[in-house]
Amino acid sequence: MGLPTIVSPYLATAVLDGGVGLLTSAARGRINVMTASFFAESSHLPVLLRVAVAPGTLTHELVSESGWFGLSVLCKGQEEWALGCGSGSGREIPKFDRWGIDYDLTSNGVPLLRDALTTSECRVVARVPLKDHTLFVGEIVASFTQTRRSFRDPLLVSELRTYVGAPMMTAPC
Amino acid sequence: MLIPNTTIWHTRVQNVDSLLTAAGPQGTEVYRLATVCQVGLEPPLVSISPNPEYPICSLIDKAGYFGLNLMAESQTAIVQRCYGMPRHHPDKAALLGLRVEHTDRGTPLLLECVQSLEVRVEQAWNSGDHRTYIGEVVVRQPRGLAQERSHRFGGRTPAARRLLKRIVCQSGAYDLLFRIRHRHRPPLTIEQGTRQHVPSAASEASPHSPPSQ
Numbered sequence: 001m002g003l004p005t006i007v008s009p010y011l012a013t014a015v016l017d018g019g020v021g022l023l024t025s026a027a028r029g030r031i032n033v034m035t036a037s038f039f040a041e042s043s044h045l046p047v048l049l050r051v052a053v054a055p056g057t058l059t060h061e062l063v064s065e066s067g068w069f070g071l072s073v074l075c076k077g078q079e080e081w082a083l084g085c086g087s088g089s090g091r092e093i094p095k096f097d098r099w100g101i102d103y104d105l106t107s108n109g110v111p112l113l114r115d116a117l118t119t120s121e122c123r124v125v126a127r128v129p130l131k132d133h134t135l136f137v138g139e140i141v142a143s144f145t146q147t148r149r150s151f152r153d154p155l156l157v158s159e160l161r162t163y164v165g166a167p168m169m170t171a172p173c
Numbered sequence: 174m175l176i177p178n179t180t181i182w183h184t185r186v187q188n189v190d191s192l193l194t195a196a197g198p199q200g201t202e203v204y205r206l207a208t209v210c211q212v213g214l215e216p217p218l219v220s221i222s223p224n225p226e227y228p229i230c231s232l233i234d235k236a237g238y239f240g241l242n243l244m245a246e247s248q249t250a251i252v253q254r255c256y257g258m259p260r261h262h263p264d265k266a267a268l269l270g271l272r273v274e275h276t277d278r279g280t281p282l283l284l285e286c287v288q289s290l291e292v293r294v295e296q297a298w299n300s301g302d303h304r305t306y307i308g309e310v311v312v313r314q315p316r317g318l319a320q321e322r323s324h325r326f327g328g329r330t331p332a333a334r335r336l337l338k339r340i341v342c343q344s345g346a347y348d349l350l351f352r353i354r355h356r357h358r359p360p361l362t363i364e365q366g367t368r369q370h371v372p373s374a375a376s377e378a379s380p381h382s383p384p385s386q
Contacts, residue, residue: 009214010214013214013217014211014214015211015217015219015290015310015313016209016210016211016219016243017188017189017243017287017323018188018189018209018210018211019185019186019188019189021186037210037211038210038211038212039186039210040186040187040208040209040210040220040222041181041184041186041187041207041208041222042208042222042300042301042303042305043222043300043301043302043303044181044301044302044303044367044370044371045301045302045364045367045368045371046301046364047181047363047364047367048300048301049184049186050210050212050220050222050300050305052210052211052212052213052220071186073184073185073186114175117185118178118183118184118185118186119175120178120184120186126300128296128307130212130213130218130307131213131215131216131218132213132214132215133212133213133214133218135212135220135307137300140181140184140363141363142177142363143177143178143183143184143363144175144176144177144178145175145176145178145183145185146174146175147174147175147176147342147347147348147351148174148342148343149342150338150342150347151335151338151339151341151342151343153325153330154185154188154325156188156189156323156325158322158323
């Protein structure tokens with residue numbers, strides 16, 4: 001299966017380097033996975049992280065409805081998942097099937113990936129509307145590391161750019 | 174095999190190191206930060222979550238701006254020295270030997286790094302034991318180390334250590350160790366394990382209070 005030829009605007013215009021992950025969600029029997037790079041830790045105690053999601057996406061709809069999401073950090077070697085799940089809508093493409101991504105549903109109905117570097121189940125504790133995204137703050141209720149991959153470094157946006165041959169965005173503004 | 178993560182650092186959501194800068198009354202305040210991410214494309218918005226026990230938060234609250242300086246892979250020594258700095262030193266940039274320039278609004282930006290951003294604060298709220306800021310990038314200045322790789326959280330793993338870890342992980346020895354360990358001692362929850370590393374924060378955590386729900 002070929003990789004998408006259109007580079008995501010997130011990859012093309014991001015101003016920061018950082019990790020790349022897959023954001024998973026489910027509600028009303030629908031399930032989705034999308035690439036995310038707008039995430040970070042928010043607090044040690046309680047154990048919080050935050051992730052920004054564009055309104056209008058299926059993930060935004062499912063997370064808003066269920067109040068839960070999964071965040072799986074990818075590592076080097078998982079570039080195709082990052083690119084594949086970052087293009088096309090989950091409304092049109094069954095991305096888990098298309099990209100052969102295995103998962104298990106938690107008791108809270110959150111899809112957690114079996115083969116990412118780490119995978120975390122998060123309960124939404126706050127949502128903050130921003131200009132073109134919504135910030136979901138999630139409390140991590142469970143988290144796991146895949147030991148087969150744990151020696152690898154997390155995949156970075158800059159490495160994904162190198163992988164697709166996109167230039168680094170370093171123009172001043 | 175999936176093994177439970179028992180601290181927030183095991184989740185690997187902290188990926189790259191930046192130095193946060195703000196103007197203080199007697200110099201430049203510097204804070205090492207691994208809790209940064211972008212949260213908007215147009216306009217470019219970024220978000221940070223520093224520890225409010227450090228003086229940089231009150232300086233940012235007062236100025237309404239902060240500097241965000243992305244560090245390069247070769248700057249491990251500087252990043253590590255940030256850990257050992259006295260929390261209330263009045264000019265941490267001078268203590269670290271960092272050269273800075275000031276923007277028109279007085280925000281200090283580092284001259285030696287991958288890139289420096291000046292960010293105007295738009296929202297801020299206490300989130301657990303940290304304080305979250307959302308801000309718009311108003312100045313973006315690539316620096317001399319722009320072609321270097323980003324400084325990974327925790328620094329680069331030495332090749333020999335990485336090889337050893339790879340062998341242990343892929344041989345199944347790592348899984349076996351965890352099975353034996355967890356048979357005798359069930360793993361802590363992520364909240365319990367994290368609490369063991371931040372005991373002071375446990376008693377001082379503020380309630381989560383975002384600006385809107």
